[in-house]
Amino acid sequence: MPSNDHYVIIGNGPAGNHAASVLRNKDKDAKITIISDECTPYYYKPKLTGFIQGKISARELMVNGPDDYTNGYYKNIRIRLGQTIERIDPDFNAVFLNHMEKIQYTGLIIASGGQARVLPSMIPYAEHLSFIASYSDVMDIKDRIDKAEEFFIFGGDLVGFKFLRMLNAMGKKTSVLIYPNAFWPYNLTDDMLEKIIKSLSGLTSDIIVKDDIKKIEKNESGFRVFTQKGVVKTTDLIFSFNGMAPNIDFAVGCGLDTDHGILVDEYLKTNIDNIYACGSCAQVYNPSIKSYCVSIGWPNAMVQGEVCALNLLGEKKVVESVGRKYFDLEGVRIKTTWWDDINDDSLRM
Amino acid sequence: MKKNDLYSKEEKRFRDKNKIYATQSVKQIAYSTDNRDFGQVARSIPCQDACPAKTNIPGYIRCVYEKRYGRAYELNRVANVLPGVLGRICSRPCESACRHGEPENGVSVGICHLKRSCADLKPASHKIIEGLYSPTNKHVAVIGSGPAGLATAHDLAILGHKVTIYEAEDKPGGMMMYGIPEFRLPRDLLLLEIKNIVRLGIEMKTGQMIGRDITLDELKNDHDAVVIATGCVSPRMLGVPGEDLVNLHNGLEFMRSVNQGGKPFVGKKVVVIGAGFTAVDCARSAIRLGAADVSINIRKTIEYMRIDETEKHEAQFEGIKTYSLIQPSKIMGENGIVTGIEFIRTRLEKTQRPPYRKSVPIENSQFVIKANSVIAALGQTPDSQVISNELGSIDKNEHKSGIDGVFLAGDFVTGSSDVISAVAGGKKCARAIDEYMTGEIRKQTVVRLENHKTTDRPRAFDFIGKIVMNTVEMDARLTDADTEVETGYKDDQAHEEAKRCYLCNLKYEIDPLACIYCSACIDVAPKDCIKMIKDVPVATDGTFGPYVETNQWNNVVSIAIDNANCIRCGNCLAVCPMDCISVTKTELIEIDT
Numbered sequence: 001m002p003s004n005d006h007y008v009i010i011g012n013g014p015a016g017n018h019a020a021s022v023l024r025n026k027d028k029d030a031k032i033t034i035i036s037d038e039c040t041p042y043y044y045k046p047k048l049t050g051f052i053q054g055k056i057s058a059r060e061l062m063v064n065g066p067d068d069y070t071n072g073y074y075k076n077i078r079i080r081l082g083q084t085i086e087r088i089d090p091d092f093n094a095v096f097l098n099h100m101e102k103i104q105y106t107g108l109i110i111a112s113g114g115q116a117r118v119l120p121s122m123i124p125y126a127e128h129l130s131f132i133a134s135y136s137d138v139m140d141i142k143d144r145i146d147k148a149e150e151f152f153i154f155g156g157d158l159v160g161f162k163f164l165r166m167l168n169a170m171g172k173k174t175s176v177l178i179y180p181n182a183f184w185p186y187n188l189t190d191d192m193l194e195k196i197i198k199s200l201s202g203l204t205s206d207i208i209v210k211d212d213i214k215k216i217e218k219n220e221s222g223f224r225v226f227t228q229k230g231v232v233k234t235t236d237l238i239f240s241f242n243g244m245a246p247n248i249d250f251a252v253g254c255g256l257d258t259d260h261g262i263l264v265d266e267y268l269k270t271n272i273d274n275i276y277a278c279g280s281c282a283q284v285y286n287p288s289i290k291s292y293c294v295s296i297g298w299p300n301a302m303v304q305g306e307v308c309a310l311n312l313l314g315e316k317k318v319v320e321s322v323g324r325k326y327f328d329l330e331g332v333r334i335k336t337t338w339w340d341d342i343n344d345d346s347l348r349m
Numbered sequence: 350m351k352k353n354d355l356y357s358k359e360e361k362r363f364r365d366k367n368k369i370y371a372t373q374s375v376k377q378i379a380y381s382t383d384n385r386d387f388g389q390v391a392r393s394i395p396c397q398d399a400c401p402a403k404t405n406i407p408g409y410i411r412c413v414y415e416k417r418y419g420r421a422y423e424l425n426r427v428a429n430v431l432p433g434v435l436g437r438i439c440s441r442p443c444e445s446a447c448r449h450g451e452p453e454n455g456v457s458v459g460i461c462h463l464k465r466s467c468a469d470l471k472p473a474s475h476k477i478i479e480g481l482y483s484p485t486n487k488h489v490a491v492i493g494s495g496p497a498g499l500a501t502a503h504d505l506a507i508l509g510h511k512v513t514i515y516e517a518e519d520k521p522g523g524m525m526m527y528g529i530p531e532f533r534l535p536r537d538l539l540l541l542e543i544k545n546i547v548r549l550g551i552e553m554k555t556g557q558m559i560g561r562d563i564t565l566d567e568l569k570n571d572h573d574a575v576v577i578a579t580g581c582v583s584p585r586m587l588g589v590p591g592e593d594l595v596n597l598h599n600g601l602e603f604m605r606s607v608n609q610g611g612k613p614f615v616g617k618k619v620v621v622i623g624a625g626f627t628a629v630d631c632a633r634s635a636i637r638l639g640a641a642d643v644s645i646n647i648r649k650t651i652e653y654m655r656i657d658e659t660e661k662h663e664a665q666f667e668g669i670k671t672y673s674l675i676q677p678s679k680i681m682g683e684n685g686i687v688t689g690i691e692f693i694r695t696r697l698e699k700t701q702r703p704p705y706r707k708s709v710p711i712e713n714s715q716f717v718i719k720a721n722s723v724i725a726a727l728g729q730t731p732d733s734q735v736i737s738n739e740l741g742s743i744d745k746n747e748h749k750s751g752i753d754g755v756f757l758a759g760d761f762v763t764g765s766s767d768v769i770s771a772v773a774g775g776k777k778c779a780r781a782i783d784e785y786m787t788g789e790i791r792k793q794t795v796v797r798l799e800n801h802k803t804t805d806r807p808r809a810f811d812f813i814g815k816i817v818m819n820t821v822e823m824d825a826r827l828t829d830a831d832t833e834v835e836t837g838y839k840d841d842q843a844h845e846e847a848k849r850c851y852l853c854n855l856k857y858e859i860d861p862l863a864c865i866y867c868s869a870c871i872d873v874a875p876k877d878c879i880k881m882i883k884d885v886p887v888a889t890d891g892t893f894g895p896y897v898e899t900n901q902w903n904n905v906v907s908i909a910i911d912n913a914n915c916i917r918c919g920n921c922l923a924v925c926p927m928d929c930i931s932v933t934k935t936e937l938i939e940i941d942t
Contacts, residue, residue, distance in 0.1 A: 087452045100453065120665035121823070215822070228824075252652060257697050257706070259650040259673050271699070290714035291694050292674060 003029040007312065008095060008103060010085055010250075011111035012036030013045070014298050015279030017064065018305035019109050021073040026313050032077045033103065035095070039082040040135040041065055046298065048138050049159070049166045052145060061135070085112075085250040090272045107312045110251060110262055110270075110277040111305060114244025119155075119179075122240065125216040128223055129240045132163055141237070148172070148236035152225050154213060155179050160241025161200070168203040175206040175233050177213065179242065246281040246294070259283055261294050266318045268308045276312055278304035284319060377800035380940065386796040388892020390935050393912035394853045396460060399446035401773035403937055404428040406443055406460055407854035411805070413463050414847035416840070419475040421467040426477070427939070429772050430503045431496065431542045434525060436465025437835065438534050440626070440767040441657045448851055448916060453876075456815045458849045465835075466843035468538075477545060482509035487786045490515060490572040492559055495523020496768045497759020498578035499546050500775025501782070506549040508783045508791065514551060515568070517558035521547075523580055525768065527605045530630050531831040532637070569754060574782050577740075577750070578758040578775065581729035581765040587622065591680025592725075596687040600627045600726025607634045616721020618642045620690050622677055623726030625655040626767075631724045632669045637830035640721075643669045648676040648695055648708035659818065663834060667823070676708060678715055680723055689719040731761045748778040756782050793942045799934040804919030805852055808875075811916065816846040851917045856933045859921075861907040863929035868908065870921035870930065878914040879921060881905045 007023050009016045012034050020032050042064040050056045059065070069077045084098040094102050116133035118126050130144075131137045151167055153160055154177040167174050178193065188196070197207055208231060217224045222236040246261040257263040257271045261283030268276045268284065279301040283292045295304070307319045391398045396406040405424050412421035425432035443460045444450065450457030487510045491502045494516040502512045520526050521543050525534060547553050557563055559579075568575045584599040586592060596614055600623060606613045619635040621628050624647040635643045645664065647654060650673045654661065664671070674695045681689035694714035697706045741751015745763065748756045758778035759771035766774075784790055819836045826832060838846065859870070859879075871879045883904045884897040896909055910921065910930070922930050 096452070098453070120662060121668075123662070123666075214824070257650065258652060263650070263697065271697070285696070290711045 003027055005030040005106040006104060007032045007107045007109065008105035009034045009109045009111060010036075010095070011109075011113055011247075011279065011281070012038060012042050012079070012081070013111060013113045013279060013301060014042075014063075015113070015301040015305035015308070016109065016111035017042050017074070018302040019111060019278065019309040020077050020305075022306050022309035023313070024073065024075060024077060026309070033080060034077060035080045035083050035085065035097070035103075037082065037084045038134060038136060041068075041079070041081070043135055045134070048132055048135065049162050052132075052138055052142055053166055053170065087250055088254045088256070088275075090255050090275065093274065106274065108275045109305075109308045109312065110248070110275065110281060111279045111301075111308070112247040112250075112281045113301075114280045115247045116240065117242045117245040118240065119242055122213065125213075128216050128218055129238055131240055132159055133244065144237060145170075148222075150222070150235045150237075151175070152223070152233050152235040152238045153177070153241060154238070155240055155242035156196075157241045157243050160239070161196075163239065163241065164200065164203050174204045175208065175235065176200065176204055177208040177211060177227070179212075244280060244296075246283075248281050259292065263292060267311045267316060268304060268319055269311060274312070276308040278308040278319075379798045381796040381798060382793070383796075384891030385887075385893050386798070386935070387937075388888070388890070389856065389912065390796055390854075390937060391892070393856060393915075393935070395446040395448055395913075396443040396458075396853070397937070399442040400428070401442070401770040402428040402776065403773070404443070404464075405854070405936055407850055407852050408936060409467060410458070410460070410463055410847050410850040411852060413466055413843050414850075416844060418467050418471040418843075421463075422471045422475065423478055425464060425467055428776075429769065430500055430546055431525075431539075431768070431772065432464055433468030433538050433542050434534060435769055435772070436461060436463075436468055437538075438525070438529055438626075439464070439769050440655075442769075444657065448853055449849060454916065455811075459815055459818070459846050462816075462818050462838055463843060463847055466838045469837045470840055470843060479507060479549065481507060481549075482791075484511070485509040485787065487511065487573040488513070488571070489574045489576065489782060489786075490568040491576045491578060492568070493517075493523060493578040493580060493759075493761070494521035494543070494553065494555075495578060495580045495759065495771060496525060497580065497761070497771040497775040497778070498523065498576070499543060500772040501576050501578060501758050501779045502551050502775075503546045503549065504776050504779030505782060506546075506551050508779070510573075510783070510786065512551045513572075514547070514553045515557040515559065515563065516553065516555045517561075517579075519555055521553055521555060527608050528601060528627065528630075530604065530607060530634050532633070532826065532834050533630070535831075535833050565755070569752070573786055574754045574756060576756045576758050576778060576782065577761055578771075578778075579731070580760040580771070581731050583730045583732040584725075585727040585730060587677055587680070587725050587727065589677050589679050591682055591687075594680050594682040594687045595685055596722040597680055598631075598722065598724045600631045600724055601729055603631050603724050603726075604634065607638075612638060614722060615640045615724075618719060618721050619644070619724065620718070620720040620722070621645045621724045621726060623647070623724075623728070624649070624653065625726065625728060626660065627728070628724075628726035629656055629660050629664050629669075631726050632664060633667055634830070635722075635724070636667050636669065637827060645669060645671045646675055646677070646692065647671065647673050649697060649706060650674060653704055653706060659835075663820075667826070674708070676710065677723075677725075678710075681717060687720060687723055689717050690723055691715050691717045728765045729760075730764065748774075748781045754785070756785075790942055792939050794937055794939055797934075797936045797938045799936075801855055801932040801934040804855065804917055804922060804932065806848065806917070806919075808918045808920070810848040811851075811918065813845065813849050815849065816842045853912070853915075853917065854935050855917055856912055856935050857910045857915055857917070857921065858931050858933065859908055859910055860929040860931065861909075863927050864908055865927055866905070866908060867926060869924045869926065870910075871908070873920040873924050875918055875920065876914050876916055878911050878916070880909055880911055882907055882909050885909075 009020050020034055023032055041062050043061045047061055051061050068074050069079055086096045086098040088095050094104050096102055116131035130141050151172055151174045156178040211227045211229045214226045214228045223238055225233045248262055252258050261281055262277040264270050264277045264282050265285045266287055268278050270277055280296055283294050285292050304319055307317050310317050409421040409424040422432055429435055439461050441461045444457040447457035449455055489505050489510050489512050491498045491514045494514045502514050505512050522539055525539055584601050615635045615638045619640040621632045628645055632643045632645050675692040676695055677690055678693040679691035694711045695708040698709045700707050743750055750757055756778055759774045760766055820834050880896050880898050882896040883899040883906055886894040888894045
């Protein structure tokens with residue numbers, strides 16, 4: 001008898017897509033819908049800097065094109081792009097899109113990822129800031145990056161330093177203000193900071209540390225950045241790289257427990273039976289350390305997507321981390337997840 | 350300024366089209382004590398219903414829109430004698446209830462900021478209006494000059510009674526003076542609004558502590574009634590080992606010290622425990638005392654913090670971190686001085702009562718962090734022992750103690766709440782005392798219904814973004830710790846923000862006898878607010894319950910506007926071919942019986 005189930009997945013990244021493919025593999029008949037607020041098919045976020053430089057084409061940036069959802073692992077998965085979730089109504093097993101369309105589900109997986117984190121102190125200047133957090137961010141800014149000569153980068157997370165390398169390769173002039181807490185939820189120690197400065201010195205001669213932005217002024221050609229310690233920089237573009245904040249506004253207040261992400265147990269189940277969450281929007285309980293943490297990284301997102309799908313179908317699988325547990329940040333080892341070395345204070349959130 | 354200068358070209362066109370003129374014809378007004386009307390007002394005006402003092406919020410926001418700041422101030426003052434104060438420090442239950450903040454409707458109106466605008470922008474020549482009753486020759490003692498005591502004293506003075514306030518501290522204001530930091534509430538403004546109350550002839554005796562300088566029995570003998578409004582002064586304790594260590598402060602004492610000009614030791618790393626306004630005030634004060642690393646630590650999640658979004662934002666802006674799902678299990682120390690704190694992690698568990706979640710410790714999940722000082726801001730409880738051991742059984746609703754002629758108001762009777770609840774409690778207590786002393790009910794709340802010709806606003810106002818409050822930069826906050834952080838809306842900003850209010854006090858109704866069931870109004874409604882109904886149930890309290898809808902035409906008894914969903918866009922009014930939709934302005938007002 002054909003399945004009448006409808007699995008709805010919010011998010012079109014690695015967690016959401018992998019969850020969809022596992023669901024399709026295990027349940028050939030169920031209706032599966034992926035909803036994303038981005039207008040672009042599933043793409044490699046880590047390759048965005050390569051795309052800006054022109055090293056790869058838009059097609060090469062894509063993991064799946066629209067046609068991929070008609071065959072194979074993703075067969076008959078409906079993709080709803082450019083659709084923003086307004087709210088979830090768990091009592092009626094429904095999500096509402098912002099044009100008030102109501103979509104019923106039998107199981108819901110939230111894999112909405114993150115959005116560029118705007119520091120609270122920068123909210124008054126948010127309109128002056130640029131980000132490299134999504135394909136649409138890049139499309140908005142790509143031409144201006146080509147034309148601009150001077151860049152001011154503050155924060156300095158993994159993507160930020162990758163972007164700095166890219167600008168260096170493009171022959172652009174850069175200033176970098178490094179925040180020790182740009183790697184939220186991890187804080188850089190002084191030793192780590194020293195190593196990073198040494199490593200970056202080949203990319204830019206203008207590194208500012210232990211300072212903060214006081215204000216930003218817009219002028220006709222660009223911006224002037226004033227720091228607390230009196231440094232003034234004139235620049236064409238200002239980029240903020242301060243990590244990602246979970247994209248969960250639509251879930252707050254609907255009955256789901258949320259904190260710095262959607263709270264889920266080790267099975268990635270939320271406090272509501274048929275709703276699961278995975279990827280960087282989920283704050284996962286780890287019984288071995290008795291705490292909730294957010295994990296990052298593409299491999300972890302894929303594994304969590306798979307665990308979500310299997311558990312939604314009735315299994316009882318505990319999530320584990322995979323792939324790189326650390327990434328190398330200009331010679332400094334930063335932990336990507338929380339499964340190991342939790343007692344290492346320097347790496348602890 | 351000419352009246353017409355208020356309006357943009359678009360607004361002028363709207364007013365001309367809808368024939369809105371500066372003067373109205375003869376008003377059609379009715380007063381109702383029918384529970385169905387009270388129920389309608391409660392359901393239809395969620396901001397006012399959420400306000401403990403039942404402030405006429407749409408009414409004063411409309412006045413702000415018209416730049417009648419003085420009138421707006423007076424409308425506030427009817428319900429709340431401290432509009433300038435509450436415009437800065439209110440806990441804003443109204444904004445949580447505002448229909449503009451409901452899903453799909455955008456963001457709540459900045460009601461509190463607009464309240465502040467009434468006080469800030471009223472003209473220098475503004476005259477306060479008080480409807481004074483004849484003297485009664487009755488004398489009431491009010492113990493405590495916090496918000497509840499002041500509100501009680503004010504309303505009793507209005508009713509013609511002589512009032513003396515006994516305040517234990519050197520200055521009046523209670524928690525507002527000693528609990529809230531000056532960077533949120535300037536003291537000159539607080540004292541000005543207190544002066545506006547006491548100049549009704551109220552005698553203010555400061556430095557008079559009950560039990561030390563004067564006894565309750567003496568007050569009883571010298572007065573016709575006594576009101577205890579001493580608030581909550583006993584801090585809740587952590588109840589963990591190490592609570593006696595040096596540099597562990599309780600939040601209330603910490604703020605009292607700061608507000609009296611003291612500089613309690615905080616060190617570089619400060620751990621604040623608590624999820625309410627006092628915790629945030631302590632954390633922000635610690636930053637101003639030179640702390641470099643300040644965190645607020647909460648048992649549940651940020652969602653359950655008892656503060657508004659503005660406070661969350663300002664704390665973040667000032668660099669304060671919030672750690673959730675942890676609770677203290679031990680204060681660590683060496684040589685009797687705080688060196689750190691041991692936390693245990695928690696998880697959320699569902700409960701049947703609001704807020705429907707409690708925190709549960711996770712066994713063996715303790716961890717320790719270093720700290721130079723710990724501030725425990727866990728709230729307070731009333732301390733009735735200080736006043737009298739013989740208050741007997743307390744009737745919270747009637748504000749009565751077990752002693753004849755001794756009444757209770759504000760947090761002392763309700764437990765720790767907020768300033769607007771204390772003001773509301775004070776007003777209710779004043780009515781109870783007046784009835785006790787005069788033997789009659791002299792004031793009554795009724796629903797005032799006034800025929801209203803138009804919607805008063807174009808639909809375009811619905812899409813205006815919230816106007817952000819102006820604040821001073823971080824430098825100025827640290828240079829002078831008392832500098833007020835929020836600087837208020839400017840005139841045009843207040844006018845713009847006021848446009849966003851839906852004016853839920855306007856009730857839309859379809860006359861079922863004139864309606865031809867064309868459903869044109871349903872077609873143009875942007876919300877699911879016009880319904881085909883088959884029944885209107887009456888609840889046990891006599892109010893109308895939610896409409897019972899039907900999609901079967903043969904069962905339809907009426908097409909009705911659900912004012913609890915209506916955003917007052919006026920589309921229905923514009924398209925109705927039968928002119929059968931009426932608009933009525935509804936207000937809760939007090940009248941003489």
